Amino acid sequence: MSAEMQVFLLPDLGEGLTEAELVNWLVAVGDEIRVDQPIAEVETAKSMVEVPSPYAGIVAVLHGEAGQTLDVGKPLISVAPVGASLAAEPEAVEAKVSEAPAAAASAETYRTEEKAGSGNVLIGYGTSGGGEARRTRPRKDSAGSAVAVTPAPDFSELSLSRTRIPGKLSAVISPLVRKMARDHGVSLDAVPGSGESGLILRRDIEAAIGGATRETAPVEVPAVVQPSAGLQDARTGLTVASRTPVRGIRKAVAANMTRSRSEIPEATVWVDVDATALLEMRAELKKRDPHGAPGLLAFIARFVTAGLKKFPELNTRFVTAEDTAGGEMQEIVAFDGINLGFAAQTDRGLVVPSVRNAHLLNARELDTEIRRLTAVARDGKATPTELASGTFTLNNYGVFGVDGSAAIINYPEVAMLGVGRIIDKPWVVNGQLAVRKVTELTLAFDHRVCDGETAAGFLRYVADAIENPGAVLADL
Structure with missing residues (x-):
């Protein structure tokens, strides 16, 4: 050579x-x-x-x-x-x-x-x-x-002309792109390439066939592998219908949840909250600015960051390190700032992107970043930093129509706040029974980093902020 x-x-x-x-x-x-x-x-x-x-x-x-x-x-x-x-x-x-x-x-x-x-x-x-x-x-x-080895020549300027038929086809290098076009009956000479020098990329073919959503797995690789389908399970006596390998997102989630349950002595506190005032405030903001009013999750995120400033023990990490003598020592690591994670359900599983330096953002800024991170997470394009840098997690499982959950803390964090669905419930207001918009807040926390008083104080702060959002936001 x-x-x-x-x-x-x-x-x-x-x-x-x-x-x-x-x-x-x-x-x-x-x-x-x-x-x-x-x-x-x-x-x-x-x-x-x-x-x-x-x-x-x-x-x-x-x-x-x-x-x-x-x-x-x-x-x-x-x-x-x-x-x-x-x-x-x-x-x-x-x-x-x-x-x-x-x-x-x-x-x-x-x-x-x-x-x-x-x-x-x-x-x-x-x-x-x-x-x-x-x-x-x-x-x-x-x-x-x-x-000595002679340095390889510079091949970075490859001519795209070898992939073209002059006057007929644009530049196509990837055989996957060519196959995709052929399978969907797309004429390459009618596809404008968005890549360098007019190179036709996969997204160009997807756009041509009307596929706005990027595939997250190729058709050639089945999600379910069935090498022993049809065999009888020895323990149950039932026929095995399928076997699904645990990998990718699901494998990471399984490992993280197992470690959380095995290492963290968690406790849970919860409270019902009258969210009527918060919903009314957001409805009023939406009348003034139909497209710019922050979502409810952004307001709750704002209350959470304020609460964590008052109760910083929940924005820490519990670690085991080696001391100078070679033995083990345990430490509670505190952070100068808050990276607020939030659970997002995607086609590829549950992920937790985090808003970095969330404590510096107002409700509108939090809303913008939450929407951006949700979009990139669902597209499978969130970066490792966006998915692995949280210090506290907010989980809105109310979108699934449930009231509460005994959540598993997102290891290595030490606490997670869950928000249930908001529904009409009878509520006593000024001694009178009324129908109000009520939700349940659930806080799971690592009992090694704080006691119940701290956890209850944080939960009560967030609950009070939801019930009196105007007063709390005015003070922030």
Whole structure:
């Protein structure tokens, strides 16, 4: 070979994530790719991510199949120089793959080397320059001595003309895009490409076929695997209907909830609240500004951040650390600020995006950020930081038509406030029975960080704010 084969390792996709599920390949062996071209869709425990290639060239090897779970730092794709013969590459691929452990061990060096080629950044990967990245890692000869490797030529400026039929088709690189267009009867010459140099992307085909919603899983990878469907279960004697692998979001939720239940000695307090005044205040604001009035959750979020300032024990984290003598010590870590998480149900499971520095925002600003985060979470595009940085969680399970819940705290936080549905109930007002809009607030808290008095004080503060929103907001 005249130039070195490049092996791209699955990058660090987020804080503490060590693996990802390969959902779909966006390229095939033999395809010519550009720097920053999306090559695969992967699903982590937090979100769906399109992985861009830091290299340009010809796809030589795809290291994995759709549905397979890959470890971070292991080979994802091998890219050969343009013009190289793929038939003669197996030995080179094996040689490069064997270098993967060394590359993983020096991840920081790897990231530094990758900083010069692209404009996309993927949680510590990607680059910022004009496509001039070169790998210059020394290679050992048969005697074990290090020998210099000639830097690979710059292939970042691949010509898109090879993917066009002049005067007929726009640029199409991904075989998935071509297949999607073919399956839906979409003529590529009628599709305007939104990518660089008119490149037709998947979203362009989706728009052409009227698919405004991005697929979260390929059709080729069934969500339910049934290798033993039809067999009899030994314990129950019933026929097994299906077996569903626990992975992705569901796997992360299961692990987090199990850890929360096993480690946190939680207690729960609750109270019924007359929300009539809050609903009346919001109705009045909506009359004045039909499109700009904050939602009820934003007002409650504002009351929660104010309550956490008064009762900061609930905005902490309980950790076990090693002391100077090598033994264990326990600490309660307090934060200078509030990242308010809120539960959002999506097609891919329950996620908890968080509004960072929520204590600095008013109700309108909180409403805007809650709506934005809800949208990106449902699209599967929330970043790991948006999904893993909360310090307290607000859960509006009233939207599911229930009054209360014995919630499981979102580990490693120490408390969660739940809001039930708002319904008409008989209520005593000034000694008279009346029909009022009533909801139930439920607070689950870690009894290690505070006692019931603190939890009850916080809950009562939020309840009073809901019952007298005008007075509380005037003081904030």
